[in-house]
Amino acid sequence: LARNPGETEFHQAARELLDSLGPVVARHPEYTDAAIIRRVCEPERQIIFRVPWVDDAGQVQLNRGFRVEFNSALGPYKGGLRFHPSVYLGIVKFLGFEQIFKNALTGMPIGGGKGGSDFDPKGRSDAEIMRFCQSFMTELYRHIGEYTDVPAGDIGVGGREIGYLFGQYKRITNRYESGVLTGKGIGWGGSLVRTEATGYGTVYFANEILKARKSSFAGKTVVVSGSGNVAIYAAEKAAELGATVVACSDSSGYVVDEKGLDLDLLKEVKEVRRERLSAYAEARESARFVATGTGSSGSSGSPAGSVWDVPCDIALPCATQNELDGDHALALVRNGCTVVAEGANMPCTPAAVKVFADAGVAFAPGKAANAGGVATSALEMQQNASRDSWTFAHTEARLEEIMVGIHDRCLATADAYGAPGNYVAGANIAGFIQVADAMLALGVI
Ligand code: NDP
Numbered sequence: 001l002a003r004n005p006g007e008t009e010f011h012q013a014a015r016e017l018l019d020s021l022g023p024v025v026a027r028h029p030e031y032t033d034a035a036i037i038r039r040v041c042e043p044e045r046q047i048i049f050r051v052p053w054v055d056d057a058g059q060v061q062l063n064r065g066f067r068v069e070f071n072s073a074l075g076p077y078k079g080g081l082r083f084h085p086s087v088y089l090g091i092v093k094f095l096g097f098e099q100i101f102k103n104a105l106t107g108m109p110i111g112g113g114k115g116g117s118d119f120d121p122k123g124r125s126d127a128e129i130m131r132f133c134q135s136f137m138t139e140l141y142r143h144i145g146e147y148t149d150v151p152a153g154d155i156g157v158g159g160r161e162i163g164y165l166f167g168q169y170k171r172i173t174n175r176y177e178s179g180v181l182t183g184k185g186i187g188w189g190g191s192l193v194r195t196e197a198t199g200y201g202t203v204y205f206a207n208e209i210l211k212a213r214k215s216s217f218a219g220k221t222v223v224v225s226g227s228g229n230v231a232i233y234a235a236e237k238a239a240e241l242g243a244t245v246v247a248c249s250d251s252s253g254y255v256v257d258e259k260g261l262d263l264d265l266l267k268e269v270k271e272v273r274r275e276r277l278s279a280y281a282e283a284r285e286s287a288r289f290v291a292t293g294t295g296s297s298g299s300s301g302s303p304a305g306s307v308w309d310v311p312c313d314i315a316l317p318c319a320t321q322n323e324l325d326g327d328h329a330l331a332l333v334r335n336g337c338t339v340v341a342e343g344a345n346m347p348c349t350p351a352a353v354k355v356f357a358d359a360g361v362a363f364a365p366g367k368a369a370n371a372g373g374v375a376t377s378a379l380e381m382q383q384n385a386s387r388d389s390w391t392f393a394h395t396e397a398r399l400e401e402i403m404v405g406i407h408d409r410c411l412a413t414a415d416a417y418g419a420p421g422n423y424v425a426g427a428n429i430a431g432f433i434q435v436a437d438a439m440l441a442l443g444v445i
Helices: 008-018 022-027 029-033 036-040 089-106 126-143 159-173 194-212 229-240 263-272 278-282 326-334 350-359 372-385 392-416 423-442
Strands: 045-054 060-071 077-083 112-117 149-152 221-225 244-250 253-257 287-291 314-317 339-341 362-364
Touching: 008 089, 008 350, 008 423, 022 029, 022 423, 029 036, 029 423, 036 423, 045 089, 045 126, 060 077, 060 089, 060 126, 060 149, 077 089, 077 159, 077 372, 089 112, 089 372, 089 392, 089 423, 112 126, 112 149, 126 159, 149 372, 194 229, 194 314, 194 339, 194 362, 194 372, 194 392, 221 229, 229 244, 229 263, 229 314, 253 278, 263 278, 278 287, 326 350, 350 362, 362 423, 372 392, 392 423
Parallel strands: 077 112, 077 149, 221 244, 221 314, 314 339, 339 362
Antiparallel strands: 045 060, 060 112, 244 253, 253 287
8 A cells, every 4th residue: 555655545445345355365375475466456557647728718627647558368448448536546446456457357369458538528518529539639648559559438538539539640640540449339349238337237246136036127216326337227227127216316316206307308418418306306307416515425424315226126326436425325224235246446435345244235246246338348349350240139138147247256255255145255256366376377578
């Protein structure tokens, strides 16, 4: 930790992994001999760069760009780009670190990396977004490539941004290298199901948990947080499986809609009009918007409460890191929630995870439950490499198969290492062993 002062989120993610590894180290002294844990915590390469761009008023703006190429033992670095004002090295490193083990769990040949910028896309015009993306790629292009490092989207980076980034990469390199970025548009190298994959995958994972408990989504009440890419498609799949999704949120507050979210309206507000969530409630009689005004989905102490005060059977946090704390978790448990699956990366604080464990709530960590996004990105890379495109049904079937596989592998590994039913231990141990064995095989590099 002393090597990386101030990188709070990275410390949290590293501790969370290391906490599970006691029995692994005891059984595998060769990992200690080869300093695998110390090496896996040190990124192979970290790039930080200046991103200057000109806004619509003609003013020069300046942001900072990051790409952390964390581990390539299993394949080219793979992980998204995040554009959000909170982005700094500690966040990019936490996300890149998680990505290593998540990608290993998918069983696909991809290493771990992550990047982004402290650029705030909110309120920026299309032309400003394009100029920013072009400037960002003007530096990033020299570090990436289909055999090197393959970025994708994350918070603040969706299909529009990937388009501008890909356009600039193509222009600078004079190569139509489809496999250099994933999350591309369907007409130009993208894969069907990529947009839906993370949210759908999270629900598939939760569905496996329910099945193992002889239960299902049918008739259940679900709360998701966030209302972006992951949240919308988690809500869609949960509703398709027969649940009623009664609430979602954004950084200004949350919506409660007892009749169940109208997903066409939600997509129209968030994806097409790019408006705040309050616009959803204005357009729908059965919905009410609760402003929290805290920059998060709400805190337990505030009079407005939080989205986690809305009673549910299943909670799917799909917004951002550390959005669900110990008090939120207690509220969920009090209201009868029995399953929590993380669509976002590290949305539950360690205190929340402990509350769930103590209360017997089934808890699926993001590195397992949200791996469907990156798995489908790897399917996009496969289609690009073979110059092919698969149908929606075929790609979705592959996604479901991968998620069921991850679920079963987590459970089997948890069992084998003396922590039956513990998805956190199962995911951490299974992901780590796969990476550690590859690192051992590749020698001290
Ligand atoms: P989007 O930008 O599409 O949506 C993010 C959503 O979360 C928005 O509704 C946003 O609200 C909300 N949000 C962001 N920051 C905060 C905050 N501080 N407090 C409250 N709400 C917040 O991003 P994604 O849906 O792609 O990503 C969501 C999460 O899922 C992230 O943790 C990401 O790392 C993770 N993830 C994403 C994958 C993907 O394929 N996209 C893959 C795997 C994980 P607002 O608009 O008000 O900011």
